[in-house]
Amino acid sequence: SPAPTWTRSYGGSAWPSASGHNWPPPSYSSGHVWPPSSSSSSSSSSAVPLSSGGVENSTTNSTDTQQCRRTKVVVLGAGIAGITAAQQLALANISDFIIVEYTSSIGGRVAHTTFGNDSNGNPYVVELGANWVQGTATDGGPSNPIWTLAQKWNLTNTYSNYSDILTYDQSGYNDYSDLLSNYEDAYATLEQDAGTILVENLQDRSVRSGLRLADWNPARDAQKQAVEWWEWDWEFAFPPEQSSQVFGIVNYNTTFYQFSADNNYVFDQRGFNAFIIGEASTFLAANDSRLLLETVVTNISYSDTGVTITNEDGSCVSADYAICTFSLGVLQNQVVDFEPRLPDWKEAAIASFAMGTYTKIFLQFNETFWPEATQFLLYADPATRGYYPVFQSLSTPGFIEGSNIIFVTVVDQQSYTVEAQSDEETKEQVMGVLRTMFPDIIVPEPTAFMYPRWSEVPWAYGSYSNWPVGTSLQSHQNLRANVGRLWFAGEATSSEYYGFLHGAYFEGEEVGGRIAELVLGEQSCAVGNETGAYCGVGEVHYEVLQGVTPEGEYDIQNGWDVSSFQTVGDV
Ligand SMILES: Cc1cc2nc3c(=O)[nH]c(=O)nc-3n(C[C@H](O)[C@H](O)[C@H](O)COP(=O)(O)OP(=O)(O)OC[C@H]3O[C@@H](n4cnc5c(N)ncnc54)[C@H](O)[C@@H]3O)c2cc1C
Known part of the structure; x- marks a missing residue:
């Protein structure tokens, strides 16, 4: 397949040019803070409302007086997980979705910039984030989907x-x-x-x-x-x-x-994200109004019946379902408010896993x-x-x-x-x-x-996640699980492939497919009877996690000879 062209613009923002100059800004290479702060990128998206979607009155505090754009599914983030999730919707013939993205381009942590010069004075393109396809394919064995896509888009x-x-x-x-x-x-x-x-x-x-x-x-x-x-x-x-x-x-x-066992290093001068942009171009048109670039989500209001997201520029989107692909770093830094506050089991999971740099x-x-x-x-x-x-x-x-x-x-x-x-x-x-x-x-x-x-990038707050000591598969399932109609996907929600591009890909594919089933199955679900296979059944989660030592075993036989629950002043 041909690689995508680089001159078209989506949502009013130019895509990275062949020389990669649009993002991050050229000043970046001279030691300026990268990427531009949210205030410089907060100019609201120039995308026009979806012709197919209506507007509705928002029910959240922050958007009381707003009319929100209305859609079936809002995908939060245009990295590999978000684009793959949206692609699943498109493949299921669901076109009523909106993708909301902080930066001015597609790719998320697959990001490049220009650096140095060749002998003709032309800058090189180097990768700031993901650089390798890790684990490619062996004859007759399964192929890493990123490897398949790298070949499809001639990286x-x-x-x-x-x-x-x-x-x-x-x-x-x-x-x-x-x-x-x-x-x-x-x-x-x-x-x-x-x-x-x-x-x-x-x-x-x-x-x-x-x-x-x-x-x-x-x-x-x-x-x-x-x-x-x-x-x-x-x-x-x-x-x-x-x-x-x-x-x-x-x-x-x-x-x-x-x-x-192979790691293949990508040094494509279009940028590694050419494959994500390529995949996006299979279901998004040039200037597609469903892609809102340079739009910073600040509030996510969720329930069992829908999700409303509010952006820094005051705009909002109201949807039946949301797929949040923000990094673990973004979730841990509490830059997005959740209404209601996320349940304890979810907050504990977000706090327990680790974001590396x-x-x-x-x-x-x-x-x-x-x-x-x-x-x-x-x-x-x-x-x-x-x-x-x-x-x-x-x-x-x-x-x-x-x-x-x-x-x-x-x-x-x-x-x-x-x-x-x-x-x-x-x-x-x-x-x-x-x-x-x-x-x-x-x-x-x-x-x-x-x-x-x-570690300072406000749409990532780190590079990729790691599985720390003292956490279980159950605690990871809590990281992955949905809360009401708000679902989560991204590299960190992958239990096997966390940290990797293919982990993010598989999670986007899985959740996008699940939401497509939910949307398509809706007709057969009566309101208030959400029990069928496609009627709102979510990911597994655990309200509490059990430790390994029951309280009764904190006893003298185990070398525990005072009560664990001392109070100041006890004698
Ligand atoms: C330095 C580095 C090296 C790496 N090396 C490799 C490698 O060699 N091989 C490999 O397989 N993986 C590598 N990775 C990991 C890989 O890049 C990630 O696993 C993958 O890109 C994550 O994709 P994602 O869709 O889950 O998240 P992201 O790519 O982070 O996508 C989430 C999107 O959400 C957007 N967003 C965040 N907050 C908001 C908000 N408030 N409002 C609106 N939008 C928001 C972000 O802008 C972003 O585009 C590397 C990562 C880094 C940083």
């Missing part, structure tokens, strides 16, 4: 060879690659143990505990820490201490053993001074675990050859540090590391430098 990509790595420390190049296989031996044990824990319904552990039991203990060894960071944190955006052994292993297995810091030089043929350079900092640990060359043959671009990734605490400090401070630190790695070379100053600040 430029190449195999990322994680074995093509050189190791460095404070002395410069230092071959400690044997530690990689030591870690992998321990990982095999971690994996087996996770299977036992799952099958025997034992208590979950942290990956740290599991690794220790597998005789992997980096302690203060900087080289081991760097290897562990590369093998674990680089994927999960959290350290082993904060990751569930069972669900972390499941997450890895279901992607890399089911689809394939993964920051790619891009540098361009006037030469490729690092080993040109190598894809990855791993640096072990003697003082701080995770301090600018993984450099990735884009100049390498098969990638953006000759671009002289390299980027370094940080996550978690180091991300927050980097995202809170100035570009200048970060540049100085990264250059310090590069000069340590290459003591025999005069490392030049970069000609371009840029990184996004995902």
